[in-house]
Amino acid sequence: MQYLSIKKEEWDKTIEQLLLSYIIFAAEENEFGIDYEVVNPSNITRISYNRAKPATSLKTFFLPVKENVTTDPSVKKQRIILGAPNCDIQGLKLLDEIYLDKDFNDLFYREKRENTILIAIDCFEKQPHCHCTSYGIKPWSTDDSDLAAILIDDMIILRLISPKGEEFVKQFSLVHALNDSKFISAIEKAQNASESLLFESNQGLPDYKSTGSIVKKAGGAIWKKYSANCVSCGACATICPTCTCFLLIDKPGFEKIKQLDACQYPGFERVAGGEDSLYELPNRFRNRYMCKYAWKPEKFNSTACTGCGRCIEACIGKINKNEMFMELVK
């Protein structure tokens, strides 16, 4: 891969200049951890590098919680998202398959995808529930983003990933080709350490090739046990980088509002006649796992669980799907 370098100080100035022509969202440190914020000149120095995932998943930028889908889908200003972890970037592949499919192209999603520069970060640390490597995903991006930005000492190292990313960096005059191999060595060392840590802490967790048959074989008792603490709040689906279900809400003037929905909400599959195959809570609970590990893999080429662990973090019932999988493979 090709790397470029720029002094951190110059990089921060470059970001400030980019604010004139782009809306920039970046992962930033705040009092609760790391999450995306709209960048302005005063918070550029708080942008986080080399850290693990932000609290919000990347899908939110492409599938907003609520969106009027009967208006003009054009994006008014180009966007830069800085700080996307590879788990979320891999999650976008499934969204692309669903929303950019050849039969029904979603103009609203497409516009946002085409008008966004996606700058990844390398995760040189892990959060307690991160398990991307268990599902074949590395904690750094080498495809499907445009660039990756890594902070080593006082330098920002840019990994060129897409032609769009290469074109984008051409506008930065102070970016240089990276000739010093010590930076590459430092990056590789940190990447390997992070990957090893992820493997070690998730030992025994079944991989994505076997999770499908595991959930298919799971008996009713396991769904009953693990759904006992579920309050159907839908947090797991809302925060998931690959859950994309939505509801269309009608507004006067034949307008439609697309609003994120979750199969964990009661009534998700209820038809007007009253039939509801997901009426029972354990059935609803099982549905999400079947969707992620059995049905989506049969229908799509992309991974429907990227191992980000946010569903575990977000669950107020403290349901840990990794504990469930460990119990299932015992």
Place this chain on the structure above:
Amino acid sequence: MLNGKNIYKPIKARLTEVIDESPVIKTFVLIPEHEFSFKTGQFIELSVDGIGEAPFTPSSSPHVADKLEVTVMKTGYVTEIMHSLKPGAFMGIRGPFGRGYPVEDFFGKEVIILGGGCGLAPIRSLLYALEHVKDKLAKVILCYGSKTPADCVYKPLFNRLNKIEKFEAYRTVDKPDDEWDGAVGVVTTLLDNIRINLKNSVAVVCGPPIMMKFGTIRFLEMGYKDDQIYLSMEKNMSCGLGKCGHCMMGEFFVCKDGPVFTYNELKNTPDIWK
């Protein structure tokens, strides 16, 4: 607006006539403001402005280009408001969506159709489509059941069908009234007396889930193979585009992969009758 069709935006259609079919079922005759066509068995999302939309399979002929008929049973919030609409009102249409009946695959064959309740709506469209190609079909038999004689929709249809060469139509009711002199019993009992060349036949089932289940079981008992039975599935189709997830049935999106499936495609999918 960008080039390309906005898949979420409905086209407006003027309601020109409302036909009372039964105490709870009405047919809406609509003239879309833009060109609109569909294949029999495909469905549309029909909306009431500012209220909501629901999926329906048009009950009119796919060969009639200028108007569209949709038969609606009053079952919930949106359909109740639909039933209060008067001619002159505007409704919204999105679609058509999904995979309809593969009429060309029926050429040369005897088609037996089992329908129940409001399931006759998509079947009527199919019957029109089959009538259009009747020279290419061996036979068409309709077996239809309703709860009571009053619940039967499209009453004139049966006499009309029986006058068409190669077509036969039979009715039964669960609960007869004083004037009813036809068959009594669940719809599958009509299959006991029909004559059909099973090997050169296809079966179509459309109706409430419980009727679909027992209809399919009955056809299997009669000796129909899994891929000879066509089912029109009902799920909570919302976007119609294979995206919103509400109609997922196993790995299938009913809205995009269906709503018409062969039993062979669905037999290993759990909860298909719920």
